[in-house]
Amino acid sequence: MLLTAHYLASRFPRGLHGVVFDCDGVLFDSRAANMRYYNLILEKLGLGPMTAAQEDYVHMHTVGESLVHIIPPAMHDRMGWARKQVDYLKEIVPSMEPEPGLLEFLALLRDNGVRMAVHTNRTNSMEYVLDVFDMSGFFHPVMTASKVVAKPHPEGVNKVLEAWECGRDEIAFVGDSLLDSQAAHSAEVPFWAFRNETLQAERHINDFWSLRAQFVQYFSLLASGCSRPALF
Structure with a gap:
């Protein structure tokens, strides 16, 4: 099932506090x-x-x-x-190439107060990659396999929750692999599968442009105080 604005409004009644991204296959076509x-x-x-x-x-x-x-x-x-x-x-x-629409989506989240983090099984190259593509300012914290136990262990997600001081029902994890799905489920946070319909996920995402469009509608719903239940 694809992600929609009304799903966001009903799934996160206290607001979506942050989004955790995998790197390879999500942020970058790498x-x-x-x-x-x-x-x-x-x-x-x-x-x-x-x-x-x-x-x-x-x-x-x-x-x-x-x-x-x-x-x-x-x-x-x-x-x-x-x-x-x-x-x-x-x-x-x-x-490496950033996914189309990624930078525009990240800017939208930042401008609306939604935090962003990276949780990847890369070891020592993640920060450099973000610097090269001028993305470092979007993400904090950046969890790598040199800092926490590698996925599918949930330590990285748990560290993000600690850093943000928010609940498990206030964030989502975007990934494209079974290890991402397992890490999210072990951490008990919503998992959104990026361009991989074989994964068990609350919602599936095809691309960042369409995702951005749904978030624009979501932020409009929040501004108007309107929402409606979504089916899970």
Whole structure:
């Protein structure tokens, strides 16, 4: 079921305090960039490119988990060396692309007092990526796998709730993977699936432009004091 303005008004009777975003596959169309990164590492080790199943795995997991998964055990002692041969910031980050309509949606949330955070299984590149694309000012806090237990563990979401000092019924988590869904459900916060209809979610989102349009209507409803029940 798609997200609507009236769903927002009825689902969050005390107001929507904040939105937590996954990074890869939500904020950025970064799948191709990530595939290039891991395939370059494999190439440095004299290995062939990833299989389709391996591509799906690395899209969701931490870099450490991903390298262990795609590199044969006999070569694990060379993982650190191979990783250093790829300049992620220069060779990979420039090929990442923010999702269409994302910046406009983030600005709308900011201008209406809705907080934003990132919860990602990236480790040490998230802040740099946000800086490169001039997004750092939108997000606080930024939870990475180097700061909290990686998803699907709910620690990252719980840390966001602590930082914002708000209830679990006042935020939503936007993600595109099973790990995102599991983290949100474990933290007992509403989960919105981004462009992945196979996930169990309260609502599904196709793109940020249509999402922004619904939020414009939602903020208008709040301003007028009107709302109506939504079906769950």
